Amino acid sequence: MGYILEEEKVFKDPVHKYIYVQDETIWNLINTKEFQRLRRIRQLGTTYLTFHGAEHSRFSHSLGVYEITRKIISQFERSHYPDWPKEEKLVSLCAALLHDLGHGPFSHSIEEVFETHHEEWTCRILLEDTDVNRVLRTVSDDFPQRVASVICKTYDKPIVISLVSSQMDADRMDYLLRDAYYTGVNYGTFDLDRILRVLRPYQGRIVVKESGMHAVEDYLMSRYQMYWQVYFHPVTRSSEIILRQIFRRAKEIYMKGYNFQMLSKPFRMMFEGSLTVDDYFQLDEALAQTVFMQWAEEQDEILSDLCKRFMHRRLYKYITMDEKDETLWATIRQQFETAGLHPDYHLEIDFPFDLPYDVYRPGKIGSEEKPPILLLCDQDQLVEISEKSDIIRSITGLHLGKYHLYYPEEKLSEKAHLIDPEIRKLFGMA
Amino acid sequence: MGYILEEEKVFKDPVHKYIYVQDETIWNLINTKEFQRLRRIRQLGTTYLTFHGAEHSRFSHSLGVYEITRKIISQFERSHYPDWPKEEKLVSLCAALLHDLGHGPFSHSIEEVFETHHEEWTCRILLEDTDVNRVLRTVSDDFPQRVASVICKTYDKPIVISLVSSQMDADRMDYLLRDAYYTGVNYGTFDLDRILRVLRPYQGRIVVKESGMHAVEDYLMSRYQMYWQVYFHPVTRSSEIILRQIFRRAKEIYMKGYNFQMLSKPFRMMFEGSLTVDDYFQLDEALAQTVFMQWAEEQDEILSDLCKRFMHRRLYKYITMDEKDETLWATIRQQFETAGLHPDYHLEIDFPFDLPYDVYRPGKIGSEEKPPILLLCDQDQLVEISEKSDIIRSITGLHLGKYHLYYPEEKLSEKAHLIDPEIRKLFGMA
């Protein structure tokens, strides 16, 4: 079960005030080079280009998820709830701390273009020849595997999984509060202390006692507001699109044999789909930005233009459409092409729905994938929360997204005379 | 004097809530690539290794300094104070926004090792062939020079200089509040609104009306607390030392002809003392970190060890001494050398006094260098604030620093048997 530190270690944290470390294993994990690397991966990817304060890293967030998990468990222990398996404390804390270890630079874009998954990388780092693996093995030989299986949701105690990964887990609670703090918006604040007090371990799940329903409503409302005002912000989407295009273009020309003036090994391996854990360790946002700075000087005009746009924040503009209209989009694309714009790089249609977020999906009790939030009513009845809460039921089915068409404004302006007046008007040009 | 934007632009900011841009020149300056580069320079250098939340950039800070300056001027204008020269508004706002433009990656260390000054670089960027220069010249041909002379403190209207650079200027007010916010400490908060309300332009200076004395006390107390708890934190000092040693070592071996596996052009130019503005533009913290990652694999053991320490946060430990004792230090140094440690890299004595900070120095009225904070008493008398405030007088003369000796703990442990028992005990070893 690991050793307790002689003297508790304390980190000052803007969101939780302090983060307390009592276990030697946790302390040693924080000090591995793989965990320290998370300082070089931003928590919110390109969001800092929209909200300049959002420059915080996955390092801070990971400590926060650990701290919330520690608080939940400590409250379970203090209350002597019989349904909490005490021996699962350390594995839960480690999984909470390490769950984001496999994130690469600007993860969402990389994952889309190169079809990787950060959970897989997390597990590889836990299980292969790394400092993290060595620390975990001091607990027991199968400990790295146990931590990995919590993160991959195959662990045999579902209550541990649901601490770290569910619709109201420590991960989401930390990122809502933290992202709200660093962006400076005040939509994301909810009463964490109160949420923690209404959680109960019950029959292998973490549930909410009935009187806590309004606290959960408050939390889901925060989530709703954060998604629409921060996570789906169209300017952030624009920078994500530029980034995705950079990766797509670089891979495309690499495959065609383009001779890069500068191409660091991790990038080459990524293009070839044969990254090792060692390469992956090098792959942080410092490297990505350095590479983009140099690609800005490459011969390939599209790549060079995209990199300048990203580094100097000259993003694509957008227009908004309420409805899906593929015929219209085909017309626009064809007109762009005729006018000399690149149909794959100078026009991108985006719909926020296909994103790894959702406000809340009820799901079924017992569902593996996304277990719903359950209220414990009358001592022993479990009720899915949207059955009790009108407001949660209201927001559950909402599809609020609109379509956005992103494009390079000044390039389009130059060619405006080659575009049909009707389409031109759509893009706000006379 | 520049155009007003048709629609005010607004940035969400965690410290000031919102930052408002009304002038087209300001908006265009923010969008230059040189100003966007400040997103890749951290405001507090290596402090994030001590306070993990302190990951904010000079970009955010620069916007904040601009906003405070805007608020001060706007209050001067609303109150129709006759001593405020209205035609100086735009030059003041530009100087506020751009005053940190010349900061390099981890500035303080670079400046010490390479004897550069960020103010000089700021002025070069303002005056040479850059996007910033082009935007400034749209106002008038001599406008870049005017902005530069405010920043270099040679402008002929001292009131403008004192807005941007004095003992209670917009720069310090923003960084105290911002650094407190991002580190999460609450020492640095003072009542900005109240400070702004008690400032008065008066005979070419910015002074404080008498009833504002307690507000200034509160501000100086914040400064005092921040210096001792954040800016002079010994762990931050340790990381600064590592960084300085990296630069020192790299330059040293470069001069001796060491063949680097990787050495990007801006670094080479810096070693040779012939950086151009173009090179300087490349020199951001992404590049520095990428270079350090690669130097961690260099043959030179000292450089490689230092880079690993910095990147993986394996800092030097320290012991504290109340008194200066050069004889003792010489003994320690000699013993370290005998034991096989490197006397220039494995031991460093640090005293926080030689830092660009001080809590408050009264100085003389009329002094050019650091004009004191003046109270406006009985309508027309200027009194240096520490004459009136006992508490400010109390903290003015304080020398609180202690000496710290930094060293690589595990290397010293290995060699402990070669060290005199007395010295060993000093370092906490049996």
Place this chain on the structure above:
Amino acid sequence: MGYILEEEKVFKDPVHKYIYVQDETIWNLINTKEFQRLRRIRQLGTTYLTFHGAEHSRFSHSLGVYEITRKIISQFERSHYPDWPKEEKLVSLCAALLHDLGHGPFSHSIEEVFETHHEEWTCRILLEDTDVNRVLRTVSDDFPQRVASVICKTYDKPIVISLVSSQMDADRMDYLLRDAYYTGVNYGTFDLDRILRVLRPYQGRIVVKESGMHAVEDYLMSRYQMYWQVYFHPVTRSSEIILRQIFRRAKEIYMKGYNFQMLSKPFRMMFEGSLTVDDYFQLDEALAQTVFMQWAEEQDEILSDLCKRFMHRRLYKYITMDEKDETLWATIRQQFETAGLHPDYHLEIDFPFDLPYDVYRPGKIGSEEKPPILLLCDQDQLVEISEKSDIIRSITGLHLGKYHLYYPEEKLSEKAHLIDPEIRKLFGMA
């Protein structure tokens, strides 16, 4: 239109930081004895018995409503919106400041029992022989009447009415923020600065520019949370019921000729329905509490018991019912009576619906009573907000209330053996 103060007056305020007074009329109104009386009327009535921090007065709130109104108008003036009638500034500010002047002690209960309305009293105080009237008349002879007609919603400029009284007026914005601050809950916080920035005067109304929709959603969500967690809190309802019963009982026995040991004149006049403005001025919460303290010693057992309950916080307990069931309630009432409890005082059924609050009601554009919140879309189209916002549409129709039955627990326990087992069980007794 009134004089400007030579030096702006400033009040420190926990919610808005500072409250600024520039007009002499406003300053003089604040210093009238009728406005100072509001310090002795709590903003949230009996809520301090549930949330102990909620001890703030209508004085603080009135200053807050004034300040928000001042900010809105000042933004309208700065932006030179043509649809804002500048000459209406002072009347708007006065109406904002004075709108709650007629509130009595624990208003809601008094209004219910004695069928008075605080708006009527506000207008009487504005128009009869009072210090407030004298100050208003210094502006012009018809000024008291103009201010009164804004408050009574008969003023001929609807835009002024909607500043002070609409579904998103300065009154509601202040009380949500203030009540959240003093109770200590964090549901009620929304981004006031942002709301203020999206308001526009438009064709005699105050509307919201389209991009402000999410800010309004956030505000309405806060309102929703505050209603269910603070304003409708069943413990607060319990204390309101006790209070209402005190007033009801006192009047009842007074009418029957009961000889009170102590009955101050304003109370006697209130029982007789012939209160003068002078009596009303005496009627504050200090007097009400003093009277209750003495009534606690009266011969009438019911009155004495109720007063002790209120003063020593021995409130009625409650049980909750989802559905309306008048047959069951009649049975309970009859059983209570049989057991010797008083059917009118020892049982009270409460449903939060019949309260002067609602989260949001769309209403029709142009409706006099409760004009809806309108979005200004595409420069010139007004759309009722719930047509655009799914989330607002969702909460608009919600009926979340449950029925609560309040009763004196220890009295019921004593008589439990006289009650049917089924009913007994309903009240949680064996």
Place this chain on the structure above:
Amino acid sequence: MGYILEEEKVFKDPVHKYIYVQDETIWNLINTKEFQRLRRIRQLGTTYLTFHGAEHSRFSHSLGVYEITRKIISQFERSHYPDWPKEEKLVSLCAALLHDLGHGPFSHSIEEVFETHHEEWTCRILLEDTDVNRVLRTVSDDFPQRVASVICKTYDKPIVISLVSSQMDADRMDYLLRDAYYTGVNYGTFDLDRILRVLRPYQGRIVVKESGMHAVEDYLMSRYQMYWQVYFHPVTRSSEIILRQIFRRAKEIYMKGYNFQMLSKPFRMMFEGSLTVDDYFQLDEALAQTVFMQWAEEQDEILSDLCKRFMHRRLYKYITMDEKDETLWATIRQQFETAGLHPDYHLEIDFPFDLPYDVYRPGKIGSEEKPPILLLCDQDQLVEISEKSDIIRSITGLHLGKYHLYYPEEKLSEKAHLIDPEIRKLFGMA
């Protein structure tokens, strides 16, 4: 040792977020009528006339002191410090909760005029025939006496006394934070969590571990700022003076046989110096304000004028003098008298020094009265904090007070022509 509640009770608190009650004794004490009476006594007396937000009661503060004490003890227990006597928990919590029970309305003024002491009244309420006494006796027969002796500082375990009453006790920590919150100033905030973490029970005292020195500095700086900006605010002093004069005048004329139209029993008993605990229970601020409202209509002009001034906030104005000058004051007094002003009521000289506050006084180790704050250095050395901290040493000896002369401005104006020009000028009159 009292019983533990089956389910923890929780109060929402704006300062501490939540207040937790686990002991049945504490719960029952809170529900006594004597403790509920504290809701009708303001924490900051007349300060709400200067800072309108400061309307909070001693009820809230008492819960806060309890909560801080609970947190300190709970940290001592978690850390298993051997020097903490565990059996003292309940007596400490009760003393913390009840320490202010004996405060009357506007205590400081009443205590000065009638020479009573709230600690004495606290002990009488604990020990005589009251609900509080009955609850305490359920623990043990001598328990009321034990709690009382902690409050009177005669308890035989000094560590318990120092929790509740010392220079850094739970009382002061709560009031600084709470008064800062409700007034809205931000001087009074310090890092409570951090202070709590550095406290240690050590040899019958509570001391501070050495590394906590800066946290204590921060706390003392807050105290310094609060005293000068809130507690000693000259406008608050003005209202205290009016209040003192009301009490003084009423007693004076009562003694001379004046026939009051209204004089409630507790006031009569107070004038005669024979208050019982039952009378004292009636004596709250609701009663005081009701009585003042009626005295405003009394025949005695001085009493009537003072009461109107207090109720309608028409306070005395003041002039400030740096130096003590009794000759000058005698002249002024004599001139006032000649001009027909009352020398005892229309002129009052005030010096903030004679107040129950001080920023910090070192005192001697072992001093009974005001034990100093001690640092625990090198495991086992106790050092008085101002020996180590320059900043604390600096503020320790400061005498910042100025003399203020309070007087009724409009009365003086009327008589200005009867006053010497020199004196007139002193009072700002031509």
